[in-house]
Amino acid sequence: MNQYKEIADRIKVADAVLIGASNGLSIAEGYNIFANDERFSEYFADFQRKYGFRSLLQGIFSNFTSEGERWSYFSRMAYHYSFHTKPSELMQALHELVKDKRHFLVTSNTDDHFAMAGFDRKNIFELEGNMGEIQCANGCHDTTYFSRDVIHAMLEHEEGMNIPEQYLPKCRKCGGAMQPHIQIDTNFVYDRIWRERNRDYQSFIETFHGKHLLILEFGIGARNQMIKAPFMKLAYSEPEAFYITFNKGEVYIPEQIAEKSMGVDGDLAVIIPEILKEYRQAV
Template identity: 50%
Template sequence: MTEQLQTVMEHIQAADAIVIGASNGLSISEGIHIFAENEDFARHFGEFRAQHGFRCIIQGCFHPYPSEAQKWAFFSRMHQYFLRDKAPSQVMQDLYDLVKDKNHFVLTSNIDAHFHLAGFDPSRLFEIEGNCRSMQCAVACHDRLYPGDDVLSELAQSVQDGKIPEELLPKCPECGGPMKVHIEIDRLFLKGSEWNERKRGFSDFIERVSGKKIVFLELGVGARNQLIKAPLMRIAECEPNASYICFNRGAEVYIPREIESKAIGVDGDIAQALRQLAAMLPA
């Protein structure tokens, strides 16, 4: 792998622009697996498993809670779980170090807000499905997102018997109804002005760097992913000076025939690969 990563590093260093496409595999490399019923889930969400029956974090996101008090108990715990260290993981720090001095943009479906923790510029970040630290009106009665860190941290400390005290439940400042975390779990996910600004930011970035040496770093995106992998590969296919580098495991390292000549598939542990690449950076 070392020789292959040396080639990857040469592409990164020669790049005029870098596009990061990230999904669940990147989070898994940090030790967070939202689809798994594992020891980590049992340790942090065991009481929710016992009370509601769901077996992983993603099921908890979509679970039909009997009450707002129980819903916010889970989502405040999820926020606490994702952001518990208040600092970037080694994986995210290595990724940031690789691209921080390059013109870059991030497209991700991850909801853990770890790109924020790692220091990535929010104006260069499009979280397609939202993140765990922003809130919206539950019925999207108006076009505004609210910072949720302080509220969610307070809620997480107040959980008793799987519920939040009624007097602490977040209320929409416009309609007085319930709030929810801004992640895409239903049709009322707010794709408002802020979301569309980030979407335009990505489109504008691609337009500005078109024709230049663009390196696409695809990190832990499923082989059939139509949200991130498919559009990035289409762009790479059309860009004459693009390089496409896919980091994943086994069959998930998927590279279609259309971009074979400009692609590299790195099969293995993403954390280890990023650590090795970061070690190649000039001192």
Template identity: 30%
Template sequence: MYSAGFHPYPDEESFWGYWSKQAILGGIDLDVTPLYKDILKLLKDKRTFCLSTNADGQFQKAGYKEEQIFCTQGDYFHIQCQKACHQRTYNAVKLFKQMDQARKNCQIPTYMVPKCPICGGPMTMNLRCDQYFVQDEAWYQAEKRFGDFLNEALKSQKNLLLLELGVGFNTPTIIRFPFEKLVKENKQVNLIRLNLNEAVIPESIEQQAVGINKDIKQTIKDLHTVLSGI
């Protein structure tokens, strides 16, 4: 589904015919998976913040507070001007549901194709894929909350655990590499990297980090079992 989003669709009717369906299946109508609930149960008594590159809203659906989440790459629920002529995003959930009802032969009717209310040009998903990704006011507010949380945690000199879940090398500069840098520069910071195939830990931080090369669902269950016995 993700790869299909980069297909060179022949027209906007086909583009939105696809993306409205992906938004429905991958976000709007997607129920929360048990794994996310298990993760939050594991962290329920801790002060936490979630930095995420996911676009499906699973943490919010699991009950995590929105003000404790920073989704850096956008989501399946908002659209923007394709050329970012202004820094604002628009909630498109209602529109996507209407498109889903009207779609025929993988296309939506021409009259439903969204246009930018400022420049009149094409709209697109608010998902980071090029230099035109819109970072609106809500994005910067979330960034600040994450920065404030991190700064407070580091200044307190208390132990800070970075729990990294399934972060590979697609966009490593957002979470994976910055987390390694935080560990390397701060003795009170530790890292648990959960990744089925890419859990390798650099030698420079191996005293403060552990990589678990196993299915995250099973690992979270194991952690629950261990902690319940303490």
């Protein structure tokens, strides 16, 4: 059978679909936080010259000479990798594949692209936060804040690689610095939404215990166990579950679940639309 048709048929008959996604999916969209690519060079050339950064990720975990410079970097990141982006065809195709099924999504991506593509935020568990939100840099309280207006104001008044002091976000509780709500240090806060989605994730698994649960894993490398390990454990323990892992150049399936699994190696930007074609024909 055509592999894409088999996957489409499995989506069609599933009682529910559990989706896991990491950086491989973002890379297929054209957003590679590990690469010194055209996008990074276009928006961060000055930081490259000063610090020698060779990827967005390298800058995220680096020290800057001032808080204004730090927010110059982070505000560009939030704007060009999240706020000022459009839903990709890949993400729209993925949404269409599962929108009529009970589904839940677990991701370590922080770019908010799932919600932009139409996924309900109540069905998205962002394990490592969201770059479009901010939190107290000291972690003094566990509330997060949507930052679109703050980011736009900073970029509007950016001076070279610096944001003037009066436009820098300050914590409403302690008056200290703020930072993006992503896991860049031990001060990452687990806010009310994070805790709710974690409970929703567990509730989803319990709801479909013993049912035909289809587990789809997109762009998660073997070393990223945060999502992969629980997904493989679930595939092993659930008698009616089926596990499909998609990853370019690195497909890993342990022997214990090989009979109820499938691995797909290739470009997700091609694969997901092809599955959608088969799905439309099957409906």
